[in-house]
Amino acid sequence: MVIELHDTIKPAISPLVKRLTDEDPDVRAAVTTTLVKLVDCFELLHAFELATTHLIDQLDSTDWRNRRRAVYALEEMISQFKFHNTFESVVPSLVRRLKDEDPVVGATSVNVLRKLVSDGYLYDAVEPVVPSLIQWLTDEHPDIRTAIVTTLGNLVGHWDLCSVVKLTIPSLIEQLDSSDWRSKRAIIYAIGEMVRHSEFEPIFNPDDEPRLFS
Known part of the structure; x- marks a missing residue:
């Protein structure tokens, strides 16, 4: 049947x-x-x-x-x-559309890339896009900037991309003065993700005996 x-x-x-x-x-x-x-x-x-x-x-x-x-x-x-991994063939075309003359196409293309990596798929396929995303962090269209920083926030969780994405922090900090609230919210989210995935020295050694008084 x-x-x-x-x-x-x-x-x-x-x-x-x-x-x-x-x-x-x-x-x-x-x-x-x-x-x-x-x-x-x-x-x-x-x-x-x-x-x-x-x-x-x-x-x-x-x-x-x-x-x-x-x-x-x-x-x-x-x-x-x-099965997101089967969308790999779409990535090159999406990259070409990141700087489309229609800002809606550009922003939506970034959002599609973000969805491709949000569940842990296609990191390798999207990795070549990271330098372009960083370069376009200062795009004149707030929708594109917002989509890019949100995508970078997702990418930072991938070990091979973490160090590259962290290089964007100075640019992100500069854009905290943006007049567009969506951009600011996305930037704060991206920085938060970077901090969450950062390596850091613990403030105290958990093996040390706690002291109530010095």
């Missing part, structure tokens, strides 16, 4: 994938939910692979509206799919 249903549904995959970048957000959300169910229930990984390829192509579209819808769809897919 499952095999018969599998074969019946398969022809619908391609039309569904094309609707991932539909101008109606409700349609995009419904398509994403359906694709997730197809993969989870019927192991139609072909649906996922086709969707990823389609969205990568759309990320390089000359129409900013197509690019924006593509990153929105990726963000939704990554939120629902459980």
